[in-house]
Amino acid sequence: QLWNGATRSLSDIMEAGGYYKVGTYVLYDGDQYTDTQKFSINLQYDLNGKENYYTIATETANKGEWKYVGSEFTVPEGATNFYVYVQTGYTSAPKEQDLMNFYMDDAVGEHLPDPAIQDDIASLKDAYSDYFKIGCACAGSEFAQGATKDLIKKHYNSLTLGNELKPDSVLDLALSQKYVAETGDDTMPQISLNEADEMLKFAGENKIPVRGHVLVWHSQTPDWFFKEGFQDSGDWVSKDIMLQRMENYIKNVFAALEEEYPTVDFYAWDVVNEAWLDNGSPRTGGGQSENANYSGWVKVFGDNSFIEPAFEYARKYAPKNTKLYYNDFNEYMPQKTDAICKMALELKEKGLIDGIGMQSHLDVGFPTVSAYKKALAKFAETGLDIQVTELDISEKSNEYADQLALAQRYQDVFKMYKEMKDSGVNLSAVVIWGITDSTSWIGGYPLLFDKDYQAKPSYYAVIDTDSEVEKLQTMTAYRYDGTDADLERALEIGTAQYLSTKTGSTSTYFKAAWSDENMVVRVYNPAVSADGKNSYVEIFGNQLDSMGGFPIDDQTITSAMEYVDLKWESNGNDWNPKSGSTVHLDVFNNNAAWNCIDVADYVFNNSDVPSGALPTCGIVTLAEQPKYAEA
Numbered sequence: 214q215l216w217n218g219a220t221r222s223l224s225d226i227m228e229a230g231g232y233y234k235v236g237t238y239v240l241y242d243g244d245q246y247t248d249t250q251k252f253s254i255n256l257q258y259d260l261n262g263k264e265n266y267y268t269i270a271t272e273t274a275n276k277g278e279w280k281y282v283g284s285e286f287t288v289p290e291g292a293t294n295f296y297v298y299v300q301t302g303y304t305s306a307p308k309e310q311d312l313m314n315f316y317m318d319d320a321v322g323e324h325l326p327d328p329a330i331q332d333d334i335a336s337l338k339d340a341y342s343d344y345f346k347i348g349c350a351c352a353g354s355e356f357a358q359g360a361t362k363d364l365i366k367k368h369y370n371s372l373t374l375g376n377e378l379k380p381d382s383v384l385d386l387a388l389s390q391k392y393v394a395e396t397g398d399d400t401m402p403q404i405s406l407n408e409a410d411e412m413l414k415f416a417g418e419n420k421i422p423v424r425g426h427v428l429v430w431h432s433q434t435p436d437w438f439f440k441e442g443f444q445d446s447g448d449w450v451s452k453d454i455m456l457q458r459m460e461n462y463i464k465n466v467f468a469a470l471e472e473e474y475p476t477v478d479f480y481a482w483d484v485v486n487e488a489w490l491d492n493g494s495p496r497t498g499g500g501q502s503e504n505a506n507y508s509g510w511v512k513v514f515g516d517n518s519f520i521e522p523a524f525e526y527a528r529k530y531a532p533k534n535t536k537l538y539y540n541d542f543n544e545y546m547p548q549k550t551d552a553i554c555k556m557a558l559e560l561k562e563k564g565l566i567d568g569i570g571m572q573s574h575l576d577v578g579f580p581t582v583s584a585y586k587k588a589l590a591k592f593a594e595t596g597l598d599i600q601v602t603e604l605d606i607s608e609k610s611n612e613y614a615d616q617l618a619l620a621q622r623y624q625d626v627f628k629m630y631k632e633m634k635d636s637g638v639n640l641s642a643v644v645i646w647g648i649t650d651s652t653s654w655i656g657g658y659p660l661l662f663d664k665d666y667q668a669k670p671s672y673y674a675v676i677d678t679d680s681e682v683e684k685l686q687t688m689t690a691y692r693y694d695g696t697d698a699d700l701e702r703a704l705e706i707g708t709a710q711y712l713s714t715k716t717g718s719t720s721t722y723f724k725a726a727w728s729d730e731n732m733v734v735r736v737y738n739p740a741v742s743a744d745g746k747n748s749y750v751e752i753f754g755n756q757l758d759s760m761g762g763f764p765i766d767d768q769t770i771t772s773a774m775e776y777v778d779l780k781w782e783s784n785g786n787d788w789n790p791k792s793g794s795t796v797h798l799d800v801f802n803n804n805a806a807w808n809c810i811d812v813a814d815y816v817f818n819n820s821d822v823p824s825g826a827l828p829t830c831g832i833v834t835l836a837e838q839p840k841y842a843e844a
Contacts, residue, residue, distance in 0.1 A: 215307050216255075219317055220298040227295040229288050230357055232327050235297055236283015237320035239274055246310050249273050251302025254282045258292040260353075261407040265292070267354045271302055271656045279318070284651045285325060285664050287358035290411070297322070305505040328360045328666045330367060337368040337661075340676050341643070344634050346371040348424065348644035350603065353377055355652045356412055360666045364648060365421065371480075371642055372416050373424040373602070375654075377409035380427075380434040383466060389443040399442055399450075400457035404465050406473060417476040424602065424644060425470075425482035427540065428463055429523040431508035432487065436500040439509040445502075455513045460526045467530040481600065481642070483540040483570055484527040485520050489556075493548035520556065524565035540570030540602055545580045545588035557595050568598030574646070574655070575606045577615075577622050586629050593638040601630070603646040606671075609657035611650075613759035614685050614832055616658065616670050621682045623661070624674035631678060685759055686710065686808045686831030690725035690732065691838045692792060700726055703838055704735055712805040715814055721802045727790050727835055732781040732798075739770050739777055739802050746817070748803055752779045753828050755797040756789075762799045762809075762830040770802075792837050797830035807831055 227233065239252045253271040257264065267286070274280035282299070301311045337347045348371025355361050355375070365372060376382055388403035406413070416423050439455065440447035450458070470479065488508070490496060495517040499507030510519045520539075527537050539557060543549055553569060560566035569592045575585070592599050606626075608619045627643075634640045647653040651664035661672040674682050688710050693703040703726035711722040723736045734752050742748045748770040753762030766779040781798075783790055790796070799808045806813035809828030816826065 215300045215303060215311060216298060218298050218300040219320075220296050221320075223295040223297055223322070224293070227288060228324075229292045230290045232285065232287050232325045232358060233322060234283065234285045234325055235269060235320075235322040236281055237299060238279045238281050238318045239299065239315055240277070240279045240318075241274065241313055241315040242277050243313070246276060246313060248276050250276070250310065250313075250315075252280070252282050252299065252315070253302055254284075254297065254299050256286065256288070257294075257296040257298065258288070259294040260289055260292045261405075265289075268303075269297075270651075273302075286354065286651065287361075289353055289357040327358065330360050330363045330666045331668055332367070334668055334672075335676050337672075337676060338370040344631060345640050346422070346642040346644075348373060348642055349648060350375045350426075350644060350646045351412065351648055352652070353408060353412070355648045356415075361648050362415065364662065364666055365415075366419055370421060371424055371644055372412070372421045373426050373644055373646075374409055374412050375646075376433070377412060378425055378427070378466075380430060380438065380462075382408045382433075384435060384438055384462070386435070386437060386443065389437075393442055400454060400461060402438060402443070402458055402462045402465070404462070404469060406469055410473075413470075413474045413477055417474055420478075422478040422480040424600075424642070425479050425535075426602075427483040427486040428466065428527060429459070429484060429510065429519065430486040431496055431510060432501065432505065434501070434509060436502050436509060439500070439513055449513060452514055455510075455519075456522055459519070459523060463523070463526040464530045467532070471532070479532060479535050481536045481538055481568070482527065482531060483602070484537045484566075485523050486540045487542060488517050488520055488539075489541060489549050489552045491543050491546045491549050493552035517556075521560065521563075521565065524560055528565050536567035536598060537565070538568045538570040538598075538600065538602075539566060540572060542572040542574050542603070544569075544571045544573075544592075545585050550588050550591055554591060554595055557592075557597055561595060561597060566597065568600055568641070569595070570600050570602035572603040572646075573601045573605075573626075574603060575622070575626070577606060577608055577618055582625050582629055585626070586633065589629075589633055589638070589640075593633070593640075597639075599638060599640045600642040600644070601640070602642075602644050604643060605646045605653060605655060605659045607655055607657060608659050611658045612757075613829065617683055617685065619659070620670035620674035623671045624678050624680075624682055627675050628678045683829070685829070687834070688725070688831065689834050689836050690727050691836055693726045693728050693733075693838070695728045695730065700733060703727075704733075706838065709737075710800075710807055712800060712802055712807055713810055714805045715810055719802075719805045721805055723800050723807070725798070725833060729783065729790065731783055732790065732796070732833075734766075734779045734781065734798070734800060735776050736779065736800060736802060737776045739774055740805065741770055741773060742803055746803070749801075750777050750779065751801045752781065753799045753801070753830060754781050755830055757797075759797045759830045759832060761827040762797060763827065790835055792835055794835050796833050796835065798833045799828045799830045801828070 256267045270284035272282045349369045350373040352375030385403045385405040393399045496508040498512035650658045691703040693699040704724045707724035709722040736750045751767035752765045754765045801813045804814045804817040808831035812828040
């Protein structure tokens with residue numbers, strides 16, 4: 214099995230509610246394997262009488278290269294019996310490569326101080342109070358951290374429980390089987406809200422409205438729910454039996470919520486989730502044990518005819534002020550959009566549905582904002598309420614340039630939401646799926662807050678959609694062979710990169726060329742300060758990221774000069790140049806800079822420069838010189 218990897222019991226040292234960092238390096242090799250392979254590090258623990266499994270981190274390794282897999286996480290309160298284990302990335306149909314042997318090294322763990330949120334930044338819910346609710350989704354593993362609760366209270370006025378109200382968290386197998394044994398009635402599934410208890414109490418105490426998610430879904434719904442006697446080995450039940458089970462399940466959920474959490478405002482519920490494929494057809498019928506994309510509902514009903522009774526029962530038993538939604542992903546795919554709209558209009562005509570949920574799991578480049586807007590507009594034409602229910606934007610890189618691109622994408626999307634709202638579209642909520650990057654279900658760095666609960670560029674792009682997202686300067690530097698003549702050639706064909714101050718551009722510019730030994734940055738027309746201040750040119754660099762360029766080389770300027778050559782030595786600064794790669798550079802001349810003007814201006818005009826005040830660098834692509842021939 215995939216999970217039969219290296220495992221370490223941590224019950225003797227790990228504490229419930231503690232904040233930890235764990236990780237290890239992994240490596241695999243072998244001609245029979247492909248060039249990349251996903252690996253994950255995971256936590257197993259017991260809580261509320263059940264075994265639970267949490268993915269701490271997932272990374273993609275290149276064959277033959279060590280790759281670190283790890284992250285920070287908070288152990289849920291009340292959890293016991295801890296194990297950390299490493300496996301290849303999850304797949305429902307593992308192949309030979311997924312069951313490979315692999316190497317591990319430098320496995321470490323650390324108990325960390327609890328993180329804290331930023332109290333001095335603007336609240337997202339306040340910034341959008343004139344538009345729509347701003348919500349978040351939170352799973353129990355995230356909720357254990359105190360900073361999560363603080364972040365929710367500060368920024369969000371809608372809470373979605375990430376897993377704890379899904380069928381596999383609510384349905385109770387042991388109680389259901391016991392009920393059948395005692396009564397002979399196998400139409401009354403038994404439920405438990407234990408997994409949702411802490412978050413629902415929190416929502417009630419803090420008067421945070423809740424989006425219920427989800428009643429009827431093919432995924433995270435156990436096969437036994439559709440089988441005779443609530444047994445995995447049982448035969449599939451008839452449609453009539455399943456309708457009774459569906460009604461009783463929905464009735465029991467709403468009754469228990471009303472009885473146990475009377476102060477919680479369930480302002481919305483996803484009644485049915487993800488029933489349509491991208492081509493607008495129903496899913497294939499079958500169990501989750503066969504294929505994660507199969508639907509037990511379709512297996513029993515033969516098609517999507519289970520949707521209408523699900524809404525009938527939800528309408529019958531839900532609180533009167535609770536709006537009912539159909540929810541789906543890839544909702545911007547045209548055939549799926551059409552199928553959802555046709556279904557929604559039929560349900561609307563019967564008074565069964567209030568809105569459509571657009572999950573909105575986006576990528577930085579897909580779909581286009583115009584295509585996404587077109588789908589939103591089409592849903593709005595139904596006259597139903599629209600909610601964005603699970604927004605995140607996939608970004609696997611944490612490099613500053615990529616995070617700025619992510620910020621621009623978030624800003625473009627939120628601008629569109631505002632425009633649609635202003636145009637009369639009934640967009641009532643936007644929910645972000647996750648709390649911080651480190652706990653996002655898609656991995657990488659896709660959210661507004663980083664692993665330490667600190668606001669990212671994406672947050673600032675969303676909080677003020679009229680602001681300008683920072684742009685990094687870019688350029689190309691050409692290789693030279695180490696000789697003076699070829700250096701001049703490489704510089705000659707380079708494009709001049711001008712420095713600017715806060716008041717505008719200057720006549721100072723630079724070009725760059727690189728060899729195996731160094732990068733030469735030639736600064737032309739360096740300015741001499743007119744007020745007698747010490748004038749200088751300085752370069753800053755960082756091989757890995759644009760954030761925080763380190764001082765590399767500098768020269769004092771005492772009189773007018775045609776140019777100054779500064780060098781970034783490859784062997785002295787852990788910089789290993791390679792054609793096609795990028796490095797990160799900034800150039801200062803007094804209060805002028807290529808990329809980070811604010812830091813250049815501050816450094817030049819203040820003697821008390823704060824420690825660690827390093828510039829954000831532009832991006833330099835290293836390239837070979839174009840081929841040419843001399844006549």
